[in-house]
């Protein structure tokens with residue numbers, strides 16, 4: 229598959245028709261165990277489904293192909309994937325350096341769970357090369373970055389960060405959830421490992437939780453696969469199948485998400501009600517040039533800072549109709565959220581806190597004129 233373009237790989241990798249019946253879609257192997265032909269006589273290597281399931285394994289083949297990786301592992305959620313990766317690689321005394329607006333749940337996992345096992349974590353403005361260099365320690369094992377970030381859409385130069393981290397002997401892990409592999413491929417820019425919450429754009433239809441770790445080479449996959457097997461936070465067959473189905477339309481969805489978000493960002497930039505528009509597709513965004521160089525589209529996420537403050541932001545988030553008020557992102561339907569009280573409540577009061585006047589939009593693929601009219605009527609409602 230590796231000589232085919234992205235949209236082709238997304239549809240065909242790991243998706244050979246069923247050899248028994250010719251069914252064009254491989255079946256969902258909804259089973260917990262496999263019959264053995266005599267003790268140890270496994271058919272196609274399958275034994276017990278925590279160790280391997282054909283539906284999950286075909287999703288893993290598809291995921292590796294999306295990022296141009298050496299291999300991939302699929303989990304029950306994005307955080308389960310991150311947890312298995314971190315436990316597979318880190319040892320007590322190791323340090324993780326993270327960008328200062330990574331996903332709040334990732335920060336919570338490291339500082340509230342892994343800290344008890346002797347893992348140190350600190351955060352830095354990764355886009356500031358001098359600050360990032362100064363924050364690296366001899367114990368730094370992983371530099372963890374997210375670009376564009378959540379919810380402020382900060383952009384970090386992946387290749388530059390890789391150069392800096394590798395020179396200090398650290399690995400680079402990129403959480404590529406926001407961009408999706410349709411728009412950005414961190415492994416091709418030198419990153420060692422990519423993680424995804426497949427709950428978001430890869431699944432794409434707000435109907436399944438999942439996570440993935442994708443490896444650039446063969447150094448770490450066995451130790452993380454051991455965590456997957458020994459701890460067991462695997463994706464279930466039906467969840468894996470829904471994710472596979474979502475991935476097949478990823479390329480075309482991401483194009484439309486990007487077109488709609490760009491139109492909304494340009495509309496918002498001309499409205500006095502918004503003091504800040506956080507979207508890397510705007511030439512005025514500080515990360516625009518880097519994003520244009522390392523992404524093939526700017527994606528469907530944008531945040532808006534309301535000029536009249538926190539109360540206006542909350543009222544606006546409760547005033548839209550097509551943009552439904554909910555956590556999460558990346559589905560075909562548009563969502564709006566108030567990060568300080570919702571997705572980012574766990575980082576309030578920390579160095580990752582989000583400005584109180586910010587709402588976050590996950591722009592869906594509905595007709596953009598309808599989306600703009602919805603935002604207009606939301607502004608009208610809070611003005612009165």
Ligand SMILES: *Cc1c(COP(=O)(O)O)cnc(C)c1O
Pocket residue numbers: 305306307308331333334374378403405406424425426427428437438439
């Ligand atoms: C949602 C999300 C996660 C966590 O994934 P879950 O599937 O919710 O466990 C990690 N990183 C980013 C950027 C996310 O948006």
